[in-house]
Amino acid sequence: MLGTEKKKCSCLTCDFRDLVFTYLTSADFQRVCDNKVEISYSKGQIINIEGDTMVDFKYLKSGLVKLYKRTANGDEQIIAITRPYEFVSNTNVFSEGRYKYSLSALEDSVACTISLDLIKELVENNGRFGLQLLSVLSRTTEKIISQGLDIRSRNLAGRVAYVLSYFSKEVYHSRVFDLPVSRKEVADFISMSTANVIRTFSEFKRDGIIKSYGRTIEIIDADKLEVVSKRG
Amino acid sequence: MLGTEKKKCSCLTCDFRDLVFTYLTSADFQRVCDNKVEISYSKGQIINIEGDTMVDFKYLKSGLVKLYKRTANGDEQIIAITRPYEFVSNTNVFSEGRYKYSLSALEDSVACTISLDLIKELVENNGRFGLQLLSVLSRTTEKIISQGLDIRSRNLAGRVAYVLSYFSKEVYHSRVFDLPVSRKEVADFISMSTANVIRTFSEFKRDGIIKSYGRTIEIIDADKLEVVSKRG
DNA sequence: CGCGGCTTTGATGTTCATCAAGTAAAGTGG
């Protein structure tokens, strides 16, 4: 398979260990590690498609991904854009056998996949592990719900400001960053038209809130950006 | 406390048993049953408020509830309207100590509450129970996410049609039903203005899609309703 | 170097929020 590559067990030093696998015994952790397959995806590559059968439990080790679906009219609706250590295995890993949404890499990314059956077996035999998984998964889905509500409660300018602020503060932790998505994708994310997203970018530039050269964004006036985001 | 009332263990015949408590031992199930408190809420009563400390695990036994939050501008944003056997204990039971959203009764409702500590203890000691809980919870949150996306992808008429169809098909399983919410609440649910929701109702009446007398709604032309919902 | 996709901007029309005024319905106190 394209991009597949099996690695020696580097799991012992993986940050993910403390996040979800804290309560596994050494033996069980070793099983996870042996079972694990690390897959690299290059920018733009699809990780999984809605409708596919779910056999693996996946999480993002590095990179950036978008979770999205296709609407009735055929256009793309972006549900979330997340960094590593969020669970990218879709929201319904434990409730359905098929992916409800698609996932693709926005930057070169590495995901670890573990057989879903193994994870289920481990949960069955280790309640503390299950509890931790419940906690991590519910935090992820809660973020998605909350972000959806935030977007819905804002107008065009507020939504654009919100997204810029999100990338700056949550994703890149920097005032300057390269937008990992096209203008159209921003539009698909906030449910607005592409033209109006671009127009809003231009207005923010005109008003001295941001500077931008292509996809590179620099936030000049973070306070004003916050005001626009809150007001709208 | 108002509306509180302790009941003998009727849990053995509760439909919920098969839904979440399938894999508990009889002894553990008895513990749940002894711990359980059944609380009745009358229409309009608040079940819990965002910000409150979460000590109980709650689920709806009968009635209808709305999950909502207050936005920055002070108005209400409705996140979900659900029937029994959905988990009403908020989406983040296992990830945070406080309620992120408020919950109130739209119809007279009965909720069962179980100490969250007990549930956690049971998950720790019984992985199969944990797995089932994972499955049920993720199904609920998935529904909320999915409905949010459905709403966001539609225009005014489409959203109103979607909500009417939702009440008819998912909540009341009937062509005729009493809308359990005000026009304003429909507006808060679909993120549109009250006046325009009402206007849309009137248009649907004019076009022979529905009839309505106050809060009683009768769906006359379900096909056309579906078309409007899909098109918008 | 030419083609196609992404971006930008302007012009136009549609959709939606807001304001206002009026009616119906539902609670409230005498």
Next chain:
DNA sequence: CCACTTTACTTGATGAACATCAAAGCCGCG
């Protein structure tokens, strides 16, 4: 039970917000 108050509902008129269409520039890629 009635007068009073309040809250929900309804409709119209107006303007603001947003989508859509179109034309042109830009950029990367074959």
